[in-house]
Amino acid sequence: MNPATIATxxxxxxxxxxxxxxxxxxxxxxxxxxxxxxxxxxxxxxxxRSRFDAAQEDAAERLANG
Amino acid sequence: MHLFMTPRLKILTLIAATALAIxxxxxxxxxxxxxxxxxxxxxxxxxENALVDLNASGVVSDKDFRESRKYVYPARAALDSAAAQxxxxxxTFTALLADAKAAIAEAQRIESEALAARAKTAARxxxxx
Numbered sequence: 001m002n003p004a005t006i007a008t009x010x011x012x013x014x015x016x017x018x019x020x021x022x023x024x025x026x027x028x029x030x031x032x033x034x035x036x037x038x039x040x041x042x043x044x045x046x047x048x049r050s051r052f053d054a055a056q057e058d059a060a061e062r063l064a065n066g
Numbered sequence: 067m068h069l070f071m072t073p074r075l076k077i078l079t080l081i082a083a084t085a086l087a088i089x090x091x092x093x094x095x096x097x098x099x100x101x102x103x104x105x106x107x108x109x110x111x112x113x114e115n116a117l118v119d120l121n122a123s124g125v126v127s128d129k130d131f132r133e134s135r136k137y138v139y140p141a142r143a144a145l146d147s148a149a150a151q152x153x154x155x156x157x158t159f160t161a162l163l164a165d166a167k168a169a170i171a172e173a174q175r176i177e178s179e180a181l182a183a184r185a186k187t188a189a190r191x192x193x194x195x
Contacts, residue, residue, distance in 0.1 A: 034100040034153060041107050049142065052114040055121060056135055059128040 099155030103148055106166050110141050113173045126180040134176045141169035 029037065117138075121131040144166035151159035 031153060034098065037104055038100060038149070038152070041104055041111075045107060045111055048111040048114050052118055052138065055118045056132065059121060059131045063128050063132065 098153070099159055100152050102155075102163060103145065103152060103159075106148075106163055106170065107145050110138070110145060110166070110170050110173075113170055113177065114138060116177050117173065120177060120180060125184050126176065130176050130180060134173050137169045137172040137176075141166045141173065144169065 117126060117131060117134050120126040121128065126134075144162045148159050148162040148166065151162070
């Protein structure tokens with residue numbers, strides 16, 4: 001298995017596990033803790049969206065260049 | 067999993083299936099509007115990351131990857147609008163969340179179909195020499 005595949009698996013697994021942990025922490029959370037949850041997710045979301053958007057631009061360029 | 071799936075495909079298929087299974091289970095765990103929103107946002111982040119990685123590894127074509135933005139961008143917009151309704155939630159929030167989940171499901175469909183197509187190709191026996 002090549003390093004790229006391992007990196008892919010780790011990225012996906014980390015996203016899923018982080019999500020489960022965050023939701024478990026949110027159960028019975030106070031309003032302040034829920035706000036903290038939103039902030040944590042917002043940070044992760046920003047990174048994810050930047051990555052997706054950058055990849056979209058690359059894909060568009062590849063398609064345009066044929 | 068099929069014997070002819072490559073190790074990489076097995077890993078990616080397993081992760082995609084696990085994500086879908088977990089996300090199907092999670093609705094029972096989400097109570098407050100914030101938790102429901104968080105669940106949906108995490109699901110969308112997972113799908114976006116998966117699509118990027120699957121496109122990078124060639125499982126999702128550039129054409130299908132570009133197609134996915136028709137669902138990802140509306141899902142993002144719906145979740146951003148839904149976040150503005152927090153922490154109270156309400157009817158508008160519920161409707162926005164439903165829109166987001168429908169769009170996320172469509173984006174996940176692109177992911178699943180690409181994995182299924184790749185698995186089918188991998189399962190074909192090699193041409194006779």
